[in-house]
Amino acid sequence: MSDGRFSVNRRSFLVTGAAVGAVAAWPAAASASAAASRSAKLPSDPFTLGVASGDPDHEGFVLWTRLALAPVAEDGLGGMPDRTYPVHWEVATDERFRRVVRRGTATARPSSAHSVHVELDDLAPDRHYWYRFRVENHVSPVGRTRTTPEPDSYGSALAMAFVSCSQFEHGYFSAYRRLAEEEPDLILHLGDYQYEYTKGGYTIPGGNVRHHDGPETETLANYRQRHGQYKADVDLQVAHAAAPWAVVWDDHEVDNNWADEVPERPEVPQPNFLARRAAAFQAYYENMPLRRTSVPRGIDMQLYRRIRWGKMANFHMLDTRQFRDDQGCGDGYRDCPAAIDPNRSITGHEQERWLIDGFRRSRARWDVLGQQVFFAQRDNNAGPAKITSQDSWDGYVASRERITKGWVDARVRNPVVLTGDVHAHWASELKLDYDDPTSKTVGAELVASSITTGGNGTDSDPASHPFLGINPHLKFYNNQRGYVMTRIDRDEMKADFKVLAQVSTPGAESYIKATYVIEDQVPGLNQTYLRPYQPVATFAAKSDEQIIKETVEQENYRP
Missing domain, CATH: 3.60.21.70 (Alkaline phosphatase D (PhoD))
Structure with missing residues (x-):
């Protein structure tokens, strides 16, 4: 969907389970990241807290997620192992990620409760984007976000x-x-x-x-x-x-x-x-x-x-x-x-x-x-x-x-x-x-x-x-x-x-x-x-x- 519309029904499905085939569609990670992932596989989906975006401007926005195997663990660390994880992210102009415009890798650390903040710029103004994260073979729900109009434009x-x-x-x-x-x-x-x-x-x-x-x-x-x-x-x-x-x-x-x-x-x-x-x-x-x-x-x-x-x-x-x-x-x-x-x-x-x-x-x-x-x-x-x-x-x-x-x-x-x-x-x-x-x-x-x-x-x-x-x-x-x-x-x-x-x-x-x-x-x-x-x-x-x-x-x- 490239017109900016967002289906909550489809979104609700994605919240409860990653889209089938999403991992296969994702490009192979860098060898170092792949080696790190193989060292200790996560036993279940770490995206139990969902995804979010915020503070948009005309060039970009912030993407967020936090890894947690057990969200209400008493130590506040979400049941995550005491190690860092490479978190891969993608931004696309369509919900099915046929047109990916940016991708990269962030690091989720125990010191920040395995939270990730990705700050993006150099994107097109006044348009919708879709984003997702991946850790090992686990893919997050898909989120929709957008940039604001250019400073000299009203936009719609x-x-x-x-x-x-x-x-x-x-x-x-x-x-x-x-x-x-x-x-x-x-x-x-x-x-x-x-x-x-x-x-x-x-x-x-x-x-x-x-x-x-x-x-x-x-x-x-x-x-x-x-x-x-x-x-x-x-x-x-x-x-x-x-x-x-x-x-x-x-x-x-x-x-x-x-x-x-x-x-x-x-x-x-x-x-x-x-x-x-x-x-x-x-x-x-x-x-x-x-x-x-x-x-x-x-x-x-x-x-x-x-x-x-x-x-x-x-x-x-x-x-x-x-x-x-x-x-x-x-x-x-x-x-x-x-x-x-x-x-x-x-x-x-x-x-x-x-x-x-x-x-x-x-x-x-x-x-x-x-x-x-x-x-x-x-x-x-x-x-x-x-x-x-x-x-x-x-x-x-x-x-x-x-x-x-x-x-x-x-x-x-x-x-x-x-x-x-x-x-x-x-x-x-x-x-x-x-x-x-x-x-x-x-x-x-x-x-x-x-x-x-x-x-x-x-x-x-x-x-x-x-x-x-x-x-x-x-x-x-x-x-x-x-x-x-x-x-x-x-x-x-x-x-x-x-x-x-x-x-x-x-x-x-x-x-x-x-x-x-x-x-x-x-x-x-x-x-x-x-x-x-x-x-x-x-x-x-x-x-x-x-x-x-x-x-x-x-x-x-x-x-």
Whole structure:
């Protein structure tokens, strides 16, 4: 298939077993590699974690895989022998690899948990490619990826999806498979890719539907094991193989609500927290399709970066954990004086300057912030006190104001903020002054619900949620699991909020709950579709106080 289309049905077959005859079709390896392979044959398929690609540009992308015979081995090394393996790779312009354009060999080492990152360039812009790996006589599943348009070209419309919050214990990853079926060009993961808790440490009403292996993640072996368990999920593998990803973390990749060098509970002595942070960073890099610029250096990792989609869009991928000031009054909803301290930042001042400079230099039609926590103000109190989440941008008001003013002063054509974290779909209009509902709208925020976190959730009538009454700039809310699928062209960004009826059993279908359109140079939200609310239980019968309490509890879990 050379038209860029991607068959998930065929892909699903390839995930569960290598294509027959694939080894025979692969050119003979170099003699040294062949000799190394003969020295100790692997007893079974090492591609149990699938394949992935990421961080595309107009010349190339990153290819990833990690060898593992036993993904949840307690030592985190995937049951692999303590030796290096040559991993052969191929890139083709067709799914059956009749037209191979690049091939080579990388080395999988025990020191990196036998992960492989292949960084390619000098490929043709704005086209799809297929890739695969081989070790000995084992061939990986086939992945589809692509390059971006040339810097001076818009290219065709961009199909971009974004997701967040996939708690393995809370449900099945059906939303990842449904996302793959959409055949996106690019997938953004905005954090909480995996969760750190031990088995049952984060339990939903009715009980978890499956369980974590291993203890709470604190060591490198723990984090490697946990990533292995998640990556072994076939639905997640299908999504990784469908398109290039751009990933950023939130808190659960390390520790719930961590901030820079401060753990969730600083009052409890944790002398090993920085070692834990370094271990989490190392395992994150090993398991993600990231460029070498993101290789960790101890407790530091360069994760904020830009992905340019020709002239159509700049994706400013942010890191709101590694450099933030600690939450001023705890992590939950508070009336907190520290929230308005002008010296505090959620990104760190260097990243703020980098972002604002990017606004000034941008010539893209759309400037998109891929980031983690709620950006717009969300006051949960109808009275004079302002009660907001201190873990979100509401806890760093001056930082939000500097960045918002930065894109306004730079005359960014279409600023859009993409968000995860809160386990529900939201859509909001962005303001310089949220306390004045009549003030000018200067951007839009789209928030993706979780893949599974929080369990099935429930359908809801957005008009009945008190947050929307207290905050008129908030336009939409839905508490079901899912993802957001967007189509970006020169004239508009269309966002479909996709939901699943349940995630407690595998295979649920997805459907559109609501559609919003952001028009070029019109920084507001136009709702073009809303699926009627069909209550199972009467959502509106609950008091405002109860609805607010449930919303806050859902997004601020603390065991």
